[in-house]
Amino acid sequence: MAQSSSAKVRRGAVAPKIGLFGLIRAAFEHHSHTFQDSLKRLAKDPLQTLMTASVIAIALSLPATLFLVVDNARQFENNFESFSQITAYVDNSANQKQIATIKTQLQAIPEVAAVMYISPEQGLQEFTENSGFGSALKYLESNPLPPVFIIEPIADVALEANQVQPLLAKISQIAEVEDTQIDMLWLQRLRSLTQIGQQIVFALGFVLGLGVLVIIGNSIRLTIHGRREEIIVVKLVGGTDAYVRRPFLYSGMLMGLIGAMGAALIIVIGFWWLSGSVAQLSELYNSQFRLHSLGVQGCLALIAVGASLGLSGSWLAVTRHLKDIKPR
Amino acid sequence: MIHFDNLTKRYSGGYEALKGINLNVNAGELAFLTGHSGAGKSTLLKLLMLLERPSSGTLLINGKNINRLANSKIPAYRRQLGVVFQDHQLLMDRSVFDNVALPLQVAGQSRKEIGRRVRAALDGVGLLLKERHSPAMLSGGEQQRVGIARAVVHKPRILLADEPTGNLDPGLSAEIMALFRRFQDVGVTVLIASHDIDLINQMNCRIIRLEQGMVADDGGTHGSVF
Ligand SMILES: Nc1ncnc2c1ncn2[C@@H]1O[C@H](COP(=O)(O)OP(=O)(O)O)[C@@H](O)[C@H]1O
Numbered sequence: 001m002a003q004s005s006s007a008k009v010r011r012g013a014v015a016p017k018i019g020l021f022g023l024i025r026a027a028f029e030h031h032s033h034t035f036q037d038s039l040k041r042l043a044k045d046p047l048q049t050l051m052t053a054s055v056i057a058i059a060l061s062l063p064a065t066l067f068l069v070v071d072n073a074r075q076f077e078n079n080f081e082s083f084s085q086i087t088a089y090v091d092n093s094a095n096q097k098q099i100a101t102i103k104t105q106l107q108a109i110p111e112v113a114a115v116m117y118i119s120p121e122q123g124l125q126e127f128t129e130n131s132g133f134g135s136a137l138k139y140l141e142s143n144p145l146p147p148v149f150i151i152e153p154i155a156d157v158a159l160e161a162n163q164v165q166p167l168l169a170k171i172s173q174i175a176e177v178e179d180t181q182i183d184m185l186w187l188q189r190l191r192s193l194t195q196i197g198q199q200i201v202f203a204l205g206f207v208l209g210l211g212v213l214v215i216i217g218n219s220i221r222l223t224i225h226g227r228r229e230e231i232i233v234v235k236l237v238g239g240t241d242a243y244v245r246r247p248f249l250y251s252g253m254l255m256g257l258i259g260a261m262g263a264a265l266i267i268v269i270g271f272w273w274l275s276g277s278v279a280q281l282s283e284l285y286n287s288q289f290r291l292h293s294l295g296v297q298g299c300l301a302l303i304a305v306g307a308s309l310g311l312s313g314s315w316l317a318v319t320r321h322l323k324d325i326k327p328r
Numbered sequence: 329m330i331h332f333d334n335l336t337k338r339y340s341g342g343y344e345a346l347k348g349i350n351l352n353v354n355a356g357e358l359a360f361l362t363g364h365s366g367a368g369k370s371t372l373l374k375l376l377m378l379l380e381r382p383s384s385g386t387l388l389i390n391g392k393n394i395n396r397l398a399n400s401k402i403p404a405y406r407r408q409l410g411v412v413f414q415d416h417q418l419l420m421d422r423s424v425f426d427n428v429a430l431p432l433q434v435a436g437q438s439r440k441e442i443g444r445r446v447r448a449a450l451d452g453v454g455l456l457l458k459e460r461h462s463p464a465m466l467s468g469g470e471q472q473r474v475g476i477a478r479a480v481v482h483k484p485r486i487l488l489a490d491e492p493t494g495n496l497d498p499g500l501s502a503e504i505m506a507l508f509r510r511f512q513d514v515g516v517t518v519l520i521a522s523h524d525i526d527l528i529n530q531m532n533c534r535i536i537r538l539e540q541g542m543v544a545d546d547g548g549t550h551g552s553v554f
């Protein structure tokens with residue numbers, strides 16, 4: 001106590017000139033200090049942080065997972081594009097010359113990309129090899145298989161059901177063609193399913209995104225309440241609204257970021273766990289299809305979304321609740 | 329430096345805490361604001377800190393009318409002031425150093441400059457050795473000195489104190505007052521609200537006495553350049 005009277009008061013010391021560089025450095029120092037402070041505060045209450053982050057992680061992982069599922073389904077569709085081919089069965093009595101004419105006629109159709117002819121003999125041979133009924137087929141007196149054309153439509157047609165029907169009509173018009181068959185109804189069904197899935201992704205993403213905003217907003221509201229005293233003092237010594245807001249914005253952003261990292265982790269692990277069985281299943285069906293997970297870009301995008309939601313949520317909370325604290 | 333012209337403050341309940349105040353405090357002056365509890369001392373200081381807005385009349389600071397100062401300009405205005413409170417308003421979750429550093433941090437000073445100035449301010453109030461302590465570990469008198477260090481660390485031109493010795497015994501109060509006197513010596517305009525008449529009389533300064541929201545006595549201009 002007694003030393004107070006002997007202490008010198010250093011006033012009027014010359015303040016060093018602060019240039020632009022100094023200002024930038026001070027601003028950088030302040031931001032990094034605030035950021036570290038926000039991190040420390042989150043670390044100080046790990047249970048609360050963990051709980052909030054988990055809720056955010058779950059809320060984000062749901063739409064993100066569904067998005068991936070839909071994306072995979074679309075990939076799957078594209079993988080099976082060759083299935084959207086048309087088989088044209090030709091009259092058994094057609095001779096070589098007629099077959100050649102049919103082929104040129106088919107090739108002349110603009111919607112047709114490729115035509116492949118399979119003779120009854122080839123068909124029988126393939127069937128014998130693949131079906132395992134080879135010995136049984138030997139007892140047949142004559143080859144029951146008709147000549148077949150495999151027609152691959154151009155990509156535009158293959159993807160649109162309403163364009164396939166006119167093409168089928170054109171093919172059927174050829175005199176010797178007895179029957180046509182397309183194998184894409186299931187693909188159409190899958191396609192409409194993925195379309196619905198996409199809409200659900202948007203709706204779910206919207207709702208859960210709002211949920212994340214509310215969660216973070218609420219968490220920030222509590223933090224603001226807990227730091228009320230500090231806010232008042234900061235305002236008393238001339239802190240701007242931006243200065244007061246900043247630590248809360250950082251906290252919200254960090255919370256969203258951590259939650260999104262959790263969501264990315266959940267998804268990556270979940271898909272990695274699933275991918276083995278999907279690959280096995282896909283091999284059974286002779287397919288090249290492989291489950292694809294988030295990837296680096298997807299993870300970064302998810303984290304960016306989480307951070308932005310965190311920032312927006314805390315912005316809303318701060319704007320709403322700082323007004324209640326006097327002084328202005 | 330500080331000029332009140334027919335200033336009235338009516339609180340939202342309709343109560344008139346200040347009625348037609350006319351006052352002038354010159355630069356470098358040390359003046360006391362006294363009066364019974366409820367006389368309007370705190371209200372007058374709150375108007376100066378822009379914690380409250382006047383209902384009518386004019387308030388000039390350094391020749392500038394602050395009645396109509398935009399809300400966005402308030403922070404910059406407050407940085408010209410140093411403020412001390414009876415309950416010192418220290419943050420117990422951070423060190424003495426960090427408390428004193430606050431006015432410099434909000435002003436965007438560099439870390440180096442903050443360190444230099446905070447230590448100078450703490451040295452000024454004789455607490456340099458306690459910079460790492462929490463304010464909670466300090467005595468009442470020490471806490472108030474930390475509050476004063478925080479109020480002067482950014483070299484304000486005006487220092488406002490509301491009952492700065494309210495919780496202290498007479499000996500400590502005299503020390504705190506001596507500190508304020510030293511700030512006046514280096515050119516700071518100091519306005520202190522206090523009802524501790526004995527202490528004020530010892531200081532031999534200008535005493536402004538408020539009574540029911542009006543200036544009852546603006547005597548004792550001893551030692552001032554009024
Ligand atoms: N925020 C407020 N709302 C309404 N009345 C108030 C408010 N603050 C103070 N007052 C009233 O104004 C009068 C002056 O108060 P104050 O300035 O605190 O006096 P002092 O500091 O001299 O004790 C008191 O009667 C008090 O009740």
Ligand SMILES: [Mg+2]
Pocket residue numbers: 369370371490
């Ligand atoms: Mg008072």
